Amino acid sequence: MVIFTLIVVLAIFQGAEARCFCTVKSNVLAKQTPCGFTITSIPEETCFPSTETKETCKLNENNKEFQSIEYSPGLDLWIDADSLIVAPEYKCQNTKETYEDLAKSCSAIQIVTRSQWQARPPRSRTNLVTPVSMLFVHHTAGATCSSQSTCSARTRAIQNYHMDSNRWNDIGYNFLIGGDGRAYEGRGWSTVGAHTGCHNRRSIAFSAMGNFETSSPPQIILTAIQNLARCAVSRGILSSGYELFGHRDAMSTSCPGRYLYSVIQGWPNFSTRPVRC
Structure with a gap:
């Protein structure tokens, strides 16, 4: 019994x-x-x-x-x-439906992890307090890439430059977007980046690989940026009403290039609020 x-x-x-x-x-x-x-x-x-x-x-x-x-x-x-x-159970049902809808975008973007692109370990890291309310779009102003192997090599080269020449603790961006439509994990979701001057601790940054001052960004990169941003919202990294900016909105630079900047100006979350450092 x-x-x-x-x-x-x-x-x-x-x-x-x-x-x-x-x-x-x-x-x-x-x-x-x-x-x-x-x-x-x-x-x-x-x-x-x-x-x-x-x-x-x-x-x-x-x-x-x-x-x-x-x-x-x-x-x-x-x-x-x-x-x-x-x-009460109904409160979780509402939340679950919201997250399930938003989380669909995470399955629409393939993230290449640091171990997959063979990143060097960071010298140190600082936790990012999330959700943040700002997303900055950059470009690398360098060569493009069109496969996981070539984009991984480009990401390693950028990390080497940021760590060896700039003496930063790691690659500066949270994620980099390749011409293959994949997102390459930089500092990732939970680490403060080195990308936008006085806004690093209250924002995340995605950098498109290529020089979009001289050429138009391919649709595969634009779609990947949008899907990654939606994924960031679903994970609680970006607030649902986040503001979108180009790097040039905060710093004296042409980044993310005039062609890419022209595109993001037409996106729903783009903000014209002054944010100069």
């Missing part, structure tokens, strides 16, 4: 469905693992499904309990359990 009861209890636990939880604080940090890197910060009253899976992490000699939440379909993150409260 005791064994039978135990089996039933385990079966119920293992088959437990997710409940709905909402954040009760502002800027709640969501981590890759309980003791790992911060991926994003979450506003107050944002709701997520959770199976109430919890783990303890020792921080500053104190044990803190973290709870797993389904941040977006296929992406589980960890939040301080004290920052969550049980909420």
Whole structure:
């Protein structure tokens, strides 16, 4: 009888469905693992499904309990359990539908990871507090590329220049867009970049590989930039109402080239707000 009861209890636990939880604080940090890197910060009253899976992490000699939440379909993150409260199921349903719609764009863009393009390790990194509200578009002002192998080689060359000549800690951009339509992970989603002067800590930057001062950007690059931006919104990296700028809007430069700049000026999130450093 005791064994039978135990089996039933385990079966119920293992088959437990997710409940709905909402954040009760502002800027709640969501981590890759309980003791790992911060991926994003979450506003107050944002709701997520959770199976109430919890783990303890020792921080500053104190044990803190973290709870797993389904941040977006296929992406589980960890939040301080004290920052969550049980909420009605309908609140999570609305959130889930929103994320599922936005997350479709992530499947529309292939990201080539740092290990895949054989990046050098960074000298150091600073966590980016997300979501940020600004996206800057750049161009590399160099050679174009049309395959993963040639674009990977271009990305390595740019990283070498940024680290060896500029003496930066890593390649400057968050992502680079190749002529093959792929996104090459630079500093990635969660690290402060070195790309736009005084705005590095409150923005991310995508750089199109090529010189678009002298030629028009191919549609495959334009589509990839737009899909990557939508993916950034779905991951909570960019706010949904983010402002889009060209590098030249903040600094004295021709970047991202007159042809690429002319295109992004017609995109919905483009902003004419003065942001000069």
